[in-house]
Amino acid sequence: MEPTEISPEDHRHLLRSIALAAEARAGNNHPFGALLVDAAGAVLCEAGNTVVTARDPTGHAELNLVRLAGPIDPAVLARATLYTSTEPCAMCAGAIYWSGIGRVVFALPEDALRAMTGADPKNPTLELPCREVFARGQRPVVVAGPAAIAEARAVHAGFWTPA
Numbered sequence: 001m002e003p004t005e006i007s008p009e010d011h012r013h014l015l016r017s018i019a020l021a022a023e024a025r026a027g028n029n030h031p032f033g034a035l036l037v038d039a040a041g042a043v044l045c046e047a048g049n050t051v052v053t054a055r056d057p058t059g060h061a062e063l064n065l066v067r068l069a070g071p072i073d074p075a076v077l078a079r080a081t082l083y084t085s086t087e088p089c090a091m092c093a094g095a096i097y098w099s100g101i102g103r104v105v106f107a108l109p110e111d112a113l114r115a116m117t118g119a120d121p122k123n124p125t126l127e128l129p130c131r132e133v134f135a136r137g138q139r140p141v142v143v144a145g146p147a148a149i150a151e152a153r154a155v156h157a158g159f160w161t162p163a
Helices: 008-028 061-071 073-076 090-097 110-117 130-135 152-153
Strands: 033-037 042-050 081-086 103-108 142-144
Touching: 008 033, 008 042, 008 061, 008 081, 008 103, 033 073, 042 061, 061 081, 061 090, 090 130, 103 130, 103 152, 130 142, 130 152
Parallel strands: 081 103, 103 142
Antiparallel strands: 033 042, 033 081
């Protein structure tokens, strides 16, 4: 299987990232979740969005996860996979790149999120796919996604108020 294909194990981890997104939403934050898995399949860390509760516009799930992963050996990060409920934004993609994480797998694509959020000021989505951010770097980041998982869209249902 190619690293850009989504395996049954990838699917399982994506479901966990969506569950983390649901937990973030239940905690009055935006519905995004992420986890980091090493090459052997062990979960290294998990994070949800904390933009509202931490009063931090950079409290995205992926960025929170990168902060947690900071102490992890760079060689481990290079072989690790970050799973996320929704495609990383440009800010998070930059953080993932600088962290040294080698692979990203996402469920809901940025353009689908943008269609749901519209002009909602809670999520002024950039029209910049993570693959484009990673392509500008000097080291490769493998990307797999989007994955057609209904729950990835459902966790956002009714949360955003598009204008």
